[in-house]
Structure formats: C-alpha cells, structure tokens
C-alpha cells in the first residue's frame with residue numbers, strides 16, 4: 439500500500455517504565471515472535487493507538503502460554519494489574535457495579551502485555567458515559583471459502599449505504615478475515631437505539647441482497663455469504679482496537695486504512711507486528727490523520 443508523505447513528523451515510541459519479564463519467551467510459535475517484540479510493538483504504536491483505545495472500557499485477550507495455547511477474554515479486574523491499568527465502574531444487568539478496565543498510557547498497554555495480553559478490544563463508548571455509543575461498527579464476517587473480493591465489495595456497499603443516509607465511515611482491516619466499517623458518532627444515542635438501528639440496517643441489506651449477505655445468527659444460514667455482525671453495536675459488546683495485534687499466526691495487526699486503499703489491499707491481515715514504524719508513519723499522513731473522526735449523529739432510519 440502506498441500512502442502520501444506525512445503531514446506531521448512521526449512520533450517517537452512513548453517512554454515506559456514497565457519492566458517486561460521473560461522478553462525472550464516465544465509467544466508466536468509459527469514465527470518465533472517473542473513477548474519482548476510484542477511489548478516493543480505496543481510501545482511503538484502507543485501514541486497512535488491511544489487516541490481511539492485510550493478513552494473506552496477494554497477487554498483483553500490474554501494468552502500467558504503464547505497464542506497457540508489457552509487464551510482467555512478478560513473484562514474486569516479488581517486491581518492486580520497495578521496503577522497503570524485503570525478502572526471504570528459499570529453497572530451490570532443485576533444492578534451491581536463491576537470494575538472494567540481502561541488504559542490511557544503506554545505504561546497501561548505494556549502492563550497488560552507484561553500480564554500476557556496479546557489483543558485489546560474495546561467498547562463502542564467512552565468511559566465518560568458508557569451508555570452512549572460513540573461509534574457504529576459493521577463487522578463483516580465472510581463465511582469460510584469466500585474470497586476477499588467479496589468482503590471488499592461488501593465493505594464498499596456498506597460505505598455507500600451509510601453515506602446515503604448521511605454517515606461518513608472509515609474502514610479497518612481486522613488482521614483476521616474481515617473488515618470493520620466504522621461510523622464515528624457524537625455520543626448521544628443510547629445502546630438500545632443504536633443496536634436497533636444497526637440491526638435494521640443489517641436486515642435491510644440482507645433482504646435486498648440475500649445472495650451475498652445475511653444478518654441471521656444461526657451459522658447454517660451463513661453459507662457462502664457475508665454475515666453482517668451487527669451485534670458489535672450492543673451495550674457491553676467489544677470490537678478489536680485499531681493497531682491491536684491479533685493472537686493469530688504471524689501476528690497480524692488490526693489496521694486503519696483509507697477507502698482508496700480498500701480498492702487494492704490484498705487481505706485484512708496485510709499488516710503485521712513488524713510494521714510498527716510504517717503504521718506510525720501512515721497514521722501521520724493526510725489520508726489517515728482524520729481516520730475515525732466525524733461529527734455526526736444517528737440519522738432516522
């Protein structure tokens with residue numbers, strides 16, 4: 439992918455005071471990527487990752503024995519991560535409050551890595567008011583066997599439909615198999631309204647093009663189609679954060695791209711942990727510096 443010259447000088451890695459133990463421990467057995475390399479990657483991208491990730495509740499994919507062994511998804515913690523990993527109290531359905539996590543510094547990210555974290559996932563809301571969504575995300579999940587051309591077409595389809603109802607969107611290559619089409623929102627609408635909007639839009643797309651799309655949850659109905667995972671748009675649901683490393687072979691990363699790049703990118707796992715410097719440079723370019731930012735609210739549907 440080619441991107442024009444940066445408009446700002448690329449940032450230096452953030453200084454951190456976190457000590458990473460066992461830097462040489464291999465976390466990715468297929469490619470001998472170590473815990474130290476994972477920590478260095480997150481230090482390098484902290485300044486471009488935190489503007490999006492730093493203000494929202496997060497969940498961690500922790501794989502203390504490496505990506506190929508048992509991993510677990512962690513939503514809360516009472517304090518064992520230390521001071522750099524902060525807490526935001528969020529009401530559970532039964533009415534009691536649980537401490538959810540957020541990180542707003544390189545030290546916070548690296549503390550999580552020290553604790554065996556590979557992936558960072560985040561809410562679609564900010565810690566200031568977790569009841570109001572600050573983004574819609576259409577998580578386009580291709581059925582096994584579908585090639586990326588189908589996903590590319592689907593992403594443009596969602597861009598066009600959302601644009602036609604007044605929403606600007608930004609694409610993210612997930613590092614996995616699909617694309618996230620993200621519409622930033624001024625935090626105003628609450629989760630039930632946002633989920634209903636996403637559900638109805640996903641259903642409308644699936645009904646008008648049932649050969650290519652489905653919004654149905656049963657896996658049997660996804661055969662040969664793209665599943666529009668609208669459920670990322672409900673309270674408490676998370677999506678992988680921009681610049682997070684995936685716990686998948688070869689350590690691909692979730693990367694913001696431009697719609698222009700969507701025309702030519704080869705696959706959603708185009709960028710890898712070894713591309714930190716390039717990702718930092720890209721983020722300073724005119725084409726990407728406004729990624730994920732738009733002053734807009736949910737339209738009537």
Ligand code: ATP
Pocket residue numbers: 511559560577578579612613614615616617667675676677678706
């Ligand atoms: P791909 O492009 O391969 O689909 P993805 O990140 O979109 O990558 P999905 O499986 O479509 O992967 O997304 C599922 C989302 O659900 C993740 O982004 C994550 O935030 C969330 N998730 C993943 N694992 C869990 C889990 N164990 N519990 C709750 N939520 C999870």
Ligand code: MN
Pocket residue numbers: 577578579612616617667
């Ligand atoms: Mn997906």
Ligand code: MN
Pocket residue numbers: 577579667
């Ligand atoms: Mn999904």
